[in-house]
Amino acid sequence: MLQFDLITTDSASHARRARLTLNHGVVQTPIFMPVGTYGTVKGVMPRSLEEMGAQIILGNTFHLWMRPGLDVMRSFGGLHAFEQWDKPILTDSGGFQVWSLGEMRKITEEGVHFASPVNGDKLFMSPEVSMQIQTVLNSDIVMQLDECTPYETKGHITTEAEARQSMEMSLRWARRSQEEFARLQNPNALFGIVQGGMFEHLREESLQQLVAMDFPGYAIGGVSVGEPKEEMRRIMAHTPHRLPQDKPRYLMGVGTPEDLVEGVACGVDMFDCVMPTRNARNGTVFTRYGDLKIRNARHRSDHQPLDPSCTCYTCAGTSGVSWENGGRGGFSRAYLHHLDRCGEMLGPMLTTIHNLHYYLNLMQEIRTALEQACFGAFRTAFAEQRARGV
Incomplete structure (x- = not known):
């Protein structure tokens, strides 16, 4: 099941505000989706995700197939019960992870032969296998198997001919994914994936053929x-604004806060990226006023929170009141710097909470700006604030 209701559009850009209804709930767009590769968003409890406003999260088909495996997933009836998350879930197809195995895999028209990175077993991923795995996972949004077209390989930049060959195979795999999805009578929604490398005319060809296949989303x-x-x-x-107006548009694996705001302006509804969680574990924090590296010595005795305007648990504590509004709860930069220097696991947990809250709150601010017909002013103010620096 998928229902997409367009609520409003921005007159000066391709930005739009919509509502996406799925089997496990409603998602307000534009939205950022936290990445939960192994059935968990690293360092964050499901309850905390709900408290910070997460509406939909990702799972990784390839890694969940490797561990814990489909027998375990079947016994739980899918990923929702397994990880105790009752809101929508999107699963990727596994194509990117198989592609990233490099010399450990061989791509053919039939699919991809590869050695398991877990135990070395010889395995095979095809459009049909990907649909079968994702059906067991029971994710609300299923992605077709595609071939990820790299920008370059070992210093060789992908040519137009190579990008075309890859794009055309992804289109054939899209049809096979669609046919297997229908055969399995999967009650969820299957998205097609536009490929074509860095060549606009190839993107246009891919887009037109996928639209002709009439996927619920792209x-x-x-x-x-x-x-x-x-x-x-x-x-x-x-690409995004050329996709159908009455269906959701998802930009995969992007990106920085700036990328999200500009992506919305280009007509994107849905985003995901490991950046807020991965960067948090490496000591980099996103704030309204630019990025902050908590490992820098200048934070050693700083009593301020990461972002005085933030209402997340890390910055405002249980009161939920920012310093700018008179609150004085939360954890100081000095404390977070100390945790990082000592290698304490609480450090990346707290910075992850903050980064995800920042991303999800940014999307809420974008939705509000679209509802109030002031997205252009918001976009300008956002860029000015981020350029100011911490």
């Missing part, structure tokens, strides 16, 4: 795979 893949930022932004500006 994703833009093959970005944030090593290309320069300006190349990614060029494809982001070209």
Whole structure:
């Protein structure tokens, strides 16, 4: 089941505000989806995700297939009960993870032969296998198996001919994914994935053929795979708004706060990225006023929270009142710096809570700006604040 209701659009850009209804709940868009690779968003309890406003999270088909395996997943009736998350879940197809195995895999028209990174077993992933795994996972949004077209491989930048070959195989795999999804009578929603590398005309061909297949939703893949930022932004500006107006649009694996705001302006409804969680574990924090590296010595005795304007548990404590509004709860930069220096696990847990809250709150602010017909002013103010620096 998928129902997409367009609520409002921005007159000066392709930005839009919508509501996405899935089998496990309603998602207000534009939305950022935290990544839960192994059935968990690293360092965050499901209750905390709900408290910070997460509406939908990701699971990783490839890794969950490897561990714990489909027998365990079947016994729980899918991923929701297994990880105790009753809201919507999107699962990727496993294609990117198989592609990233490099020389450990061989891609053919039939699918991908590869050695398990867990125990070395010889395995095979095809569009049909991916649909079968995702049906067992019972994710609300299922992604077709595609071939991720790299920007470059071992210093060789992908040519137009190579990008076309990859894109055309992904289209054939899209049809096979769709046929197997229907055969399995999966009650959820299957998204097609636009490929074509850094070539707009290939993106257009991919888009048109996928639209003709009439998927319930569409994703833009093959970005944030090593290309320069300006190349990614060029494809982001070209593709999303050309997809159907009455269906959701998902930009895969993107990105920074700036990427999210600009992606919304280009017509994107849904985003995911490991950046807020991965960067948090490495000591980098996103704030309204720019990025902050908590490992820097200047934070050793700083009593301020990470972001004085933030109402997350890390910055405001249980009161939920920011310092800018008179609150004085939360954890200081000095304490977080100390935890990082000592290697205490509480440190990355707290910075992850903050980063995810920041991303989810940013999307809430975007939705509000669209509802109030002031997205353009919000976009300008956002850029000015982020450029100010911490």
